[in-house]
Amino acid sequence: MNNEFYNKGLELAQQKDYTKAIEAFTHALQEDPYFAEAYRQRGLAYYDSGATLQAVSDYTEALKHNPESVEAYYYRALARLTLKNLPGALADVDKAISLEVNYAAAYHLRGIVRRKEGYIQDAIANFKKAAELYLKKNDKEKCRQCLESIKQIQPKEYPAVKPSISTPAPIISENEYFRTLLEKAEKGDTKQAIDDLNWVLQVDPQDGIAYCCRGVVRCKQGNYRDAISDFNSALRLNFKDAIVYRNRGKARSQLGDHQGAIADYNQALQMQPEDVLIYIARANTHRAMSNYYAAIKDYTQALQIDSDNAHAYYNRGIAYTHLEEIQHAIEDYQRAASMFCEKEDWQNYQQVLNSLKKIQSSTPEVKNAKYDLLRQRLLRMVGGYWEIAQRLIEQKKNYYPGMSDEWYLQTVIDDLERDRGR
Numbered sequence: 001m002n003n004e005f006y007n008k009g010l011e012l013a014q015q016k017d018y019t020k021a022i023e024a025f026t027h028a029l030q031e032d033p034y035f036a037e038a039y040r041q042r043g044l045a046y047y048d049s050g051a052t053l054q055a056v057s058d059y060t061e062a063l064k065h066n067p068e069s070v071e072a073y074y075y076r077a078l079a080r081l082t083l084k085n086l087p088g089a090l091a092d093v094d095k096a097i098s099l100e101v102n103y104a105a106a107y108h109l110r111g112i113v114r115r116k117e118g119y120i121q122d123a124i125a126n127f128k129k130a131a132e133l134y135l136k137k138n139d140k141e142k143c144r145q146c147l148e149s150i151k152q153i154q155p156k157e158y159p160a161v162k163p164s165i166s167t168p169a170p171i172i173s174e175n176e177y178f179r180t181l182l183e184k185a186e187k188g189d190t191k192q193a194i195d196d197l198n199w200v201l202q203v204d205p206q207d208g209i210a211y212c213c214r215g216v217v218r219c220k221q222g223n224y225r226d227a228i229s230d231f232n233s234a235l236r237l238n239f240k241d242a243i244v245y246r247n248r249g250k251a252r253s254q255l256g257d258h259q260g261a262i263a264d265y266n267q268a269l270q271m272q273p274e275d276v277l278i279y280i281a282r283a284n285t286h287r288a289m290s291n292y293y294a295a296i297k298d299y300t301q302a303l304q305i306d307s308d309n310a311h312a313y314y315n316r317g318i319a320y321t322h323l324e325e326i327q328h329a330i331e332d333y334q335r336a337a338s339m340f341c342e343k344e345d346w347q348n349y350q351q352v353l354n355s356l357k358k359i360q361s362s363t364p365e366v367k368n369a370k371y372d373l374l375r376q377r378l379l380r381m382v383g384g385y386w387e388i389a390q391r392l393i394e395q396k397k398n399y400y401p402g403m404s405d406e407w408y409l410q411t412v413i414d415d416l417e418r419d420r421g422r
Contacts, residue, residue, distance in 0.1 A: 005031065006038050013041065018049035036066035040075065047079055053359070055079045056324060070099045074106055081113060085322050086290045089113050104133035108146055115153055116290065124150050185217040193217045208239025216247050224251040242272040246281055253285040261285045276302045280312055287319050295319045310339035314352050321359060329359055331386050374409040381416050392416075 009024035025042035029035055043058030059076035062069055077092035090113050096106045111126035131146035185193040197214040201207060215230030231248035249264030265282035272278060283298035299316035302309060317332030333356040340349035382388040392412045397403075400411075 003028070006035070006041070009038070009041060009045070013045050013048070016048070018045045021045045022049070034065050036062045036064075036069060036072075039065070040069065040072050043072075043079075044075060047075070047082075052079050052082050053324075053326075056083070068099060070096050070103060070106075073099070074103070074109065077106075077109060077113075080324075081109070081116075083322055083324070084290045085292070085324060086113055086117055087293075088324065090117075102133055104130045104137065104139075104142070107133065108142075108149075111146075111149060115149075120153055123153060182213060182216060185220055190217050190221050194221075206237060208234045208237035211237065212239055212241070212244050212247075215244075215251070219247055219251050219254075222254075224254045227251045228255075240271075242268040242275060242278065245271070246275070246278050249285070250281055253281075253288060258285050258289045274305055276306045276309055276312070279305070280309070280315065283312075283319075284315060287315070287322075290322070292319045292323050296323075308339060310336045310343070310345075310348070310352075313339070314348070314355075317352075317355070321355075326359060330356065333359070371406050371409070374406060374413065378409055378413050378416075381413065 005024045005028035009021045009028060012018075012021035012024055022042055022045045025038050025045065028038045029042070032038070039058045039062035043055045043062065046052070046058060047055035056076055056079045059072045059079065062072040063076070066072065073092045073096040077089045077096065080086075080089040080092060090110070093106050093110045093113060097103055097110065100106070107126045107130035111123045111130060114120075114126060115123035127146045127150045131143045131150075134140075134143040134146060182193070184196075194214065194217055197210055197217065201210050201214070211230045211234040215227040215234065218224070218227035218230060228248055228251050231244050231251070234244050245264040245268035249261040249268065252258075252264060253261035262282060262285060265278055265285070268275065268278045269282075279298045279302035283295040283302070286292070286295035286298060296316055296319050299312045299319065302312045303316075306312070313332045314336035317329045317336065320326070320329035320332060333352055337349060337352040337356065340346075340352060378389050379386060382392075389412065392415070393408045396408045396411050400408075
């Protein structure tokens, strides 16, 4: 086999000319589509150039042709970590270590993943193992880096948020007035809304609704600590409404207290189990914690309550992207884009289109024209409800495992056409 293009790609990658390196590796793969190492090296070039999704795709292709490639598992784990797909990164680095038990870099990477997942002691154990292996190789610099990582994550004590002074029983003010103030803040005049609410609380320092409203406005200002103080005051004044817990959850999430935020959302859902905004807020926090499966579950629950919520589709698409479930992500982005377009919400419409364009341009497999045509045809046949199509496809997969995606689409289409012809 002629390795001219492959060797040229290595040379260009060494020179950090990643665009030309990718072209050279692509030529090498045109000559030999089973060249696993060329896929891996092109994946490295994609990763170094910032095209992380394409890097993951190439590492996956390399593993199809060489499933024992320790390096492909390691570098795919690194790319998945960049995408914040922690479960995928952990699975890959575990596989790399199972193939090579003395792989120091893999232990160090697993320490990073476990630290991000919140398993500090497990992270420390992996950093220690990596340090021991680097020391055996006389790599003192990397050994020192591992020890520094351990030092940085030793458990520390953090001061709790100082509660505000409690006040006696509540006096409820007129809801219409507060709704006007919140509308004022929504339009951007948060300072005037705060001034008005301060005046209300000077007149009546026991008004729980006023504290809640001021907390909401302070959240809009990004003043999350003072917002939490206001929500705490509202609760102490027995204004224990779901809106207080939901907004305090948002503030806590913004400050990094994700577990506290989840607790608040859970409390809010006990009061309002059909509130779409709470499910979306909790899903956003799960996503911030890289708990994408829980996030998708909450976005889906929100959509079961309100199937026209474009924000839920868009955010679920983001979660699917992190899990590399690209087709699901594209479906959600497309639905969100259609909804924003119908509402003439052009800002969100453009944001979704940008996300859709990015994921389509970075994922080679979505460019398969035949697959797209079949998929659109099936989608029309089931009235635009992809969930129905997906169930039919899964049934075929159970009966006929191991076939191509195009085969499953065509088979379901044939079945539907035959049934309708009867």
